Amino acid sequence: MMARSFSRMGMSGMRQVRAMSSKPVLNYFSICGRGEMSRLVCAAGELPFEDKAWAPAFDETGGWRQGYAAIGNAFGFPSVLPILEHGDVKLFQSVAIESYLASISPKFSGLTPAQKGVDLMFQSIRSDINGTTESLLFKKIEPGDLPPVMEKWYGIIEGLLPESGFINGLDFPTPADLSVLVIAKGCMPFQAAPAIAGCSPTPKKYPKMFRVATNAAAYPPVASYLAASEHQTLKADPFGIMPPE
Numbered sequence: 531m532m533a534r535s536f537s538r539m540g541m542s543g544m545r546q547v548r549a550m551s552s553k554p555v556l557n558y559f560s561i562c563g564r565g566e567m568s569r570l571v572c573a574a575g576e577l578p579f580e581d582k583a584w585a586p587a588f589d590e591t592g593g594w595r596q597g598y599a600a601i602g603n604a605f606g607f608p609s610v611l612p613i614l615e616h617g618d619v620k621l622f623q624s625v626a627i628e629s630y631l632a633s634i635s636p637k638f639s640g641l642t643p644a645q646k647g648v649d650l651m652f653q654s655i656r657s658d659i660n661g662t663t664e665s666l667l668f669k670k671i672e673p674g675d676l677p678p679v680m681e682k683w684y685g686i687i688e689g690l691l692p693e694s695g696f697i698n699g700l701d702f703p704t705p706a707d708l709s710v711l712v713i714a715k716g717c718m719p720f721q722a723a724p725a726i727a728g729c730s731p732t733p734k735k736y737p738k739m740f741r742v743a744t745n746a747a748a749y750p751p752v753a754s755y756l757a758a759s760e761h762q763t764l765k766a767d768p769f770g771i772m773p774p775e
């Protein structure tokens with residue numbers, strides 16, 4: 531009986547059953563970077579997950595601590611993190627991981643296609659800014675190169691944000707707001723690089739960006755996650771770049 535219903539269900543149905551019966555496991559370094567968004571999506575989305583944070587993220591030379599490459603290589607992925615494992619579902623690419631987690635999060639189950647589109651737009655902005663800011667930390671660009679790019683990005687974000695409330699007009703933050711939280715308050719590399727380059731954004735100049743970020747961080751499930759975060763990954767500053775808050 532069981533076998534017959536499974537065979538009628540087909541491979542994709544079985545894969546879904548296996549994925550749903552376990553908690554998603556996120557493999558990422560113990561910093562903000564390309565992993566914190568997924569952690570925040572699970573927190574706000576009320577999706578239990580396992581946070582396999584690779585700690586310490588860096589070795590004494592300042593490079594990534596070796597060993598992480600095997601995680602993705604085992605699935606035919608490049609030597610990078612984040613990697614998500616959820617039953618038979620294996621993913622790399624941070625934005626794909628965030629979107630998958632949002633799509634199975636109970637709290638986000640009622641989002642419309644338009645709201646999901648807005649979320650993906652802000653997630654992609656987060657990803658673009660990640661690339662730009664890490665270029666300074668990896669010394670691919672000079673500090674003087676960063677301010678004009680970041681001022682442009684912050685201005686675009688500020689212009690896209692509502693006068694009040696969360697971006698999708700709901701009473702809870704969605705991935706769009708969480709992206710803004712990461713951009714405005716995540717240390718590595720989002721705020722660390724502007725701190726080095728002398729272009730840190732301020733609430734006075736970008737009030738909507740900081741309001742959305744602060745309110746997303748204060749949303750109770752997110753606030754609980756942030757308080758309990760073992761390695762305080764949103765703010766983790768392994769190189770001591772940030773000035774005291």
Ligand SMILES: N[C@@H](CCC(=O)N[C@@H](CS)C(=O)NCC(=O)O)C(=O)O
Nearest residue numbers: 563564594609610611612623624625
């Ligand atoms: N496009 C990928 C990039 C992944 C990536 O470059 N991850 C970095 C950490 S943020 C990494 O694992 N670097 C180690 C390496 O390149 O060896 C994503 O968005 O997930």
